[in-house]
Amino acid sequence: xxxxxxxxxxxxxxxxxxxxxxxxxxxxxxxxxxxxxxxxxxxxxxxxxxxxxxxxxxxxxxxxxxxxxxxxxxxxxxxxxxxxxxxxxxxxxxxxxxxxxxxxxxxxxxxxxxxxxxxxxxxxxxxxxxxxxxxxxxxxxxxxxxxxxxxxxxxxxxxxxxxxxxxxxxxxxxxxxxxxxxxxxxxxxxxxxxxxxxxxxxxxxxxxxxxxxxxxxxxxxxxxxxxxxxxxxxxxxxxxxxxxxxxxxxxxxxxxxxxxxxxxxxxxxxxxxxxxxxxxxxxxxxxxxxxxxxxxxxxxxx
Amino acid sequence: xxxxxxxxxxxxxxxxxxxxxxxxxxxxxxxxxxxxxxxxxxxxxxxxxxxxxxxxxxxxxxxxxxxxxxxxxxxxxxxxxxxxxxxxxxxxxxxxxxxxxxxxxxxxxxxxxxxxxxxxxxxxxxxxxxxxxxxxxxxxxxxxxxxxxxxxxxxxxxxxxxxxxxxxxxxxxxxxxxxxxxxxxxxxxxxxxxxxxxxxxxxxxxxxxxxxxxxxxxxxxxxxxxxxxxxxxxxxxxxxxxxxxxxxxxxxxxxxxxxxxxxxxxxxxxxxxxxxxxxxxxxxxxxxxxxxxxxxxxxxxx
Numbered sequence: 001x002x003x004x005x006x007x008x009x010x011x012x013x014x015x016x017x018x019x020x021x022x023x024x025x026x027x028x029x030x031x032x033x034x035x036x037x038x039x040x041x042x043x044x045x046x047x048x049x050x051x052x053x054x055x056x057x058x059x060x061x062x063x064x065x066x067x068x069x070x071x072x073x074x075x076x077x078x079x080x081x082x083x084x085x086x087x088x089x090x091x092x093x094x095x096x097x098x099x100x101x102x103x104x105x106x107x108x109x110x111x112x113x114x115x116x117x118x119x120x121x122x123x124x125x126x127x128x129x130x131x132x133x134x135x136x137x138x139x140x141x142x143x144x145x146x147x148x149x150x151x152x153x154x155x156x157x158x159x160x161x162x163x164x165x166x167x168x169x170x171x172x173x174x175x176x177x178x179x180x181x182x183x184x185x186x187x188x189x190x191x192x193x194x195x196x197x198x199x200x201x202x203x204x205x206x207x208x209x210x211x212x213x214x215x216x217x218x219x220x221x222x223x224x225x226x227x228x229x230x231x232x233x234x235x236x237x238x239x240x241x242x243x244x245x246x247x248x249x250x251x252x253x254x255x256x257x258x259x260x261x262x263x264x265x266x267x268x269x270x271x272x273x274x275x276x277x278x279x280x281x282x283x284x285x286x287x288x289x290x291x292x293x294x295x296x297x298x299x300x301x302x
Numbered sequence: 303x304x305x306x307x308x309x310x311x312x313x314x315x316x317x318x319x320x321x322x323x324x325x326x327x328x329x330x331x332x333x334x335x336x337x338x339x340x341x342x343x344x345x346x347x348x349x350x351x352x353x354x355x356x357x358x359x360x361x362x363x364x365x366x367x368x369x370x371x372x373x374x375x376x377x378x379x380x381x382x383x384x385x386x387x388x389x390x391x392x393x394x395x396x397x398x399x400x401x402x403x404x405x406x407x408x409x410x411x412x413x414x415x416x417x418x419x420x421x422x423x424x425x426x427x428x429x430x431x432x433x434x435x436x437x438x439x440x441x442x443x444x445x446x447x448x449x450x451x452x453x454x455x456x457x458x459x460x461x462x463x464x465x466x467x468x469x470x471x472x473x474x475x476x477x478x479x480x481x482x483x484x485x486x487x488x489x490x491x492x493x494x495x496x497x498x499x500x501x502x503x504x505x506x507x508x509x510x511x512x513x514x515x516x517x518x519x520x521x522x523x524x525x526x527x528x529x530x531x532x533x534x535x536x537x538x539x540x541x542x543x544x545x546x547x548x549x550x551x552x553x554x555x556x557x558x559x560x561x562x563x564x565x566x567x568x569x570x571x572x573x574x575x576x577x578x579x580x581x582x583x584x585x586x587x588x589x590x591x592x593x594x595x596x597x598x599x600x601x602x603x604x
Binding site: 075099123124125126127128133135137138140142143145172178181182183185186187188189190191192193194195196197198199200201202203204206207209211212213214215216217218219220221222223224225226227228229231232234235236238239242245246248249251252253255256257259260263264266268271272274275276277278279281282283284285288290291292295296297298299300301 | 489494499519520548553579587
């Protein structure tokens with residue numbers, strides 16, 4: 001009753017290795033073949049043993065697969081697709097975990113026009129990267145968004161849905177363009193802002209870097225977590241979802257300017273009104289199980 | 303060997319109640335008298351029992367005190383000082399926990415020109431507010447910055463230092479103006495940006511609020527925590543540390559514009575370089591014990 005029996009995972013970083021761990025845990029009958037273009041990652045993945053087999057090439061990894069999961073940075077999707085093209089079985093479903101979807105669909109369909117492509121985006125992660133960072137429960141109670149193209153076969157969509165549900169995720173099906181807009185605000189803009197403020201704070205003349213680190217518990221440290229995410233992955237996300245990111249950034253900048261003006265002109269009521277409104281959002285995120293109710297994210301206090 | 307024997311805590315929110323809990327735990331011989339201007343908070347504090355006594359007026363709370371801790375929003379420091387003026391013992395040390403210091407010193411010295419003022423800022427907190435939010439270990443291994451005015455008596459500074467050290471904090475002594483600049487970047491700017499992005503995300507036409515909440519695990523939820531902080535406290539912080547906050551905001555906006563331009567013109571290398579640099583800061587914050595090394599702030603994954 002497994003949705004897929006032979007799973008090829010291309011890219012063995014945080015997400016690829018977590019899929020392998022979770023598949024092992026939830027679908028022990030499935031065979032997992034892994035590949036990563038970095039030989040050091042392949043060697044480490046072999047040591048960690050979360051795949052049944054590690055191939056020496058992307059093509060060799062997919063040759064018997066009925067599901068191919070591309071877990072590479074979105075900028076590497078096209079070249080990875082080209083690498084597996086010759087060996088991809090005609091009936092294999094090809095999926096990915098990229099954080100932007102319209103550009104990934106365009107890249108994959110151009111390189112593999114005949115492939116059965118069901119793109120996916122598990123909205124989950126940590127700030128850690130690489131094959132050691134993965135764990136089996138990463139997708140538990142997180143959302144996984146499928147953005148099947150119009151030509152997708154319904155049975156393929158249902159199999160990919162079943163696969164992610166077994167990994168613990170809740171599924172939503174969405175148009176790729178809308179996905180890119182939603183994620184621009186819930187994920188891409190937050191990362192961009194976090195990277196910016198960490199950069200700003202480390203380049204001051206009057207405040208030393210030691211001071212920034214020492215007093216980071218005042219709020220700054222929260223931003224450093226997502227600003228420690230994988231640089232290649234995030235560079236590619238911003239390049240591949242440019243329009244939506246720039247649109248959200250524009251809105252954010254306008255709102256920030258309004259707040260700046262309220263501070264400059266001592267409009268305390270405007271500040272108070274906004275600060276009151278934002279509390280409600282946090283409450284709903286917790287109610288819907290998307291964050292920990294414990295104070296301070298449940299950080300250890302003792 | 304207690305630095306102070308009779309401690310009056312004015313304002314029984316997160317910080318005031320945490321000081322009471324921590325004093326109980328670390329200096330059981332000290333007597334704690336509390337007051338809050340909100341009768342509901344006084345009633346709740348009486349139920350919770352973290353003070354030896356709850357007074358009905360600020361003046362009554364301080365009448366026997368050798369240490370008075372003002373734990374009210376920074377905008378309420380002057381009126382609170384006025385309320386206690388007539389009853390404040392001449393040899394009592396008066397301290398506070400405000401997040402901006404130059405304006406607090408100005409307000410307190412104007413209202414109480416003869417008082418022995420040793421301002422302090424414990425760089426610690428959670429997003430929760432009120433008398434139920436406090437706990438004894440909040441200040442453990444956090445920094446507490448003292449900003450004594452030039453006229454301060456050395457013995458008073460040492461007693462306030464000893465008090466905070468007993469609560470578990472590490473002490474730094476700093477000029478008030480420099481404190482305000484440092485905290486503008488490590489605390490005030492992060493809060494302002496978090497409030498802004500949460501506001502931006504909740505006012506979109508093309509993305510619903512439900513979608514923002516549902517997919518918040520992509521990064522957005524991290525910002526909602528500090529954007530759930532006490533609105534009155536934060537309104538006052540921005541109003542009272544206006545110049546430093548506007549200065550830091552200006553720098554942040556410039557950096558954000560540079561990043562925006564890099565995205566618009568496909569300058570991936572610039573993005574990659576910044577994203578690589580920011581990782582190092584996170585590493586140092588963890589090394590220096592100012593955040594949890596566990597992925598995702600140690601959020602529970604299962």
